[in-house]
Each structure stands twice: as C-alpha cells, then as structure tokens.
Amino acid sequence: MADIHVEEFYKDAAIALAQLYSAFPRRVNLFVEDIAGPDETDEFGLHSKRHMACFGALLWLAEEGFLRYVDTIRQEALDQAILTQEAFTRLSSPAPDALVEKLMGPQDPARTSLPPSLQEDLSSHIHLVRTALKSRHSVRIGYAVRATLFADKPSAR
Structure with a gap:
C-alpha cells in the first residue's frame, strides 16, 4: 500500500x-x-x-x-x-493493451464490436484516467496516472 x-x-x-x-x-x-x-x-x-x-x-x-x-x-x-x-499527446494516445485490461477488465464483446476509432478512444490514457477516477479506487487511479505521467513518449501514428 x-x-x-x-x-x-x-x-x-x-x-x-x-x-x-x-x-x-x-x-x-x-x-x-x-x-x-x-x-x-x-x-x-x-x-x-x-x-x-x-x-x-x-x-x-x-x-x-x-x-x-x-x-x-x-x-x-x-x-x-x-x-x-x-x-495532450500522451493523454490522447492509446495505452498499452495490458494496462487497458488491468484497469478495464478483459476485452468484452460489446467493446470489440465497436468501430476501431471508438475502440482507440476507449483505450486512450485520458479515458483510463477518467474511468479510474469514476471508480474512486486509489490503486486504479495510481496505475492510470503512473502510466500516463511516466510512459515513454507516444509514437507518431
């Protein structure tokens, strides 16, 4: 802790x-x-x-x-x-799949049936930060913030 x-x-x-x-x-x-x-x-x-x-x-x-x-x-x-x-670039960029699964749970069919652009939005760092805040779970908030602040610089896509 x-x-x-x-x-x-x-x-x-x-x-x-x-x-x-x-x-x-x-x-x-x-x-x-x-x-x-x-x-x-x-x-x-x-x-x-x-x-x-x-x-x-x-x-x-x-x-x-x-x-x-x-x-x-x-x-x-x-x-x-x-x-x-x-x-802004970090928050807008997709988070690693492992982090998305850790914070959001395994891929569910509802999320995988969405268009790729929406799937990318739902896996962005800002979405993970917002989701962690809504959960009010300090461990999740910590994971999301550490992943955002201390991530490698996002690559240009």
Whole structure:
C-alpha cells in the first residue's frame, strides 16, 4: 500500500489532467478547492497540509512539463493553465493493451464490436484516467496516472 500522500498526489494529478483535457485548448483557472475539496485557513491564514499538497502537485505537474500557467492566484489556483503539447499527446494516445485490461477488465464483446476509432478512444490514457477516477479506487487511479505521467513518449501514428 502506498503512502496516503502519494495516493492523494495521484488523485490530484488525475483530476487536474482531466479538467485541463476537457477544456483543451482553452486556458482555464485550476482551483485547488475544485480538486482537493474545500479548505479553511487557520487563525494565521495558512492553508491545511492537504490543500498545500494539492497545490504542490499542480506546481510539480508544471515543473515536469505537463502543464503551463501564467501565474498563481495566491496558493489557491493556477491562472490560465493549459496542457502542454506532450501532455495532450500522451493523454490522447492509446495505452498499452495490458494496462487497458488491468484497469478495464478483459476485452468484452460489446467493446470489440465497436468501430476501431471508438475502440482507440476507449483505450486512450485520458479515458483510463477518467474511468479510474469514476471508480474512486486509489490503486486504479495510481496505475492510470503512473502510466500516463511516466510512459515513454507516444509514437507518431
């Protein structure tokens, strides 16, 4: 079992990537509260550790080249965030068949009877990330995010 802060990182990264993919190519404000939930500052105006961990995850995604942003809005959001070309390409690309089967189960007849373009969409990294988020299963979310973030660069098709 992974440390809880790592599982939270995977969930935060998955939500952020899914939000940015859904808005692509528009720039959007990426609010920590929309990802990690509501936060109340303490008597000194400091955010909770959970809030700051989510904010740190967003900054890490930017530092590692998965998203760009214009500025931070205090420690509450990234202003005008957008996926990088590499992140968009990774999320749009098909995931390895072994990962698809691990997260989605064995190929079922309903899925294999779909046109090839739809089968490819259903095996994309973004589809796996969204499906893992819907499952609310931290292990699945971790697999999907690791496969997306740490995958080899997708080949041109």
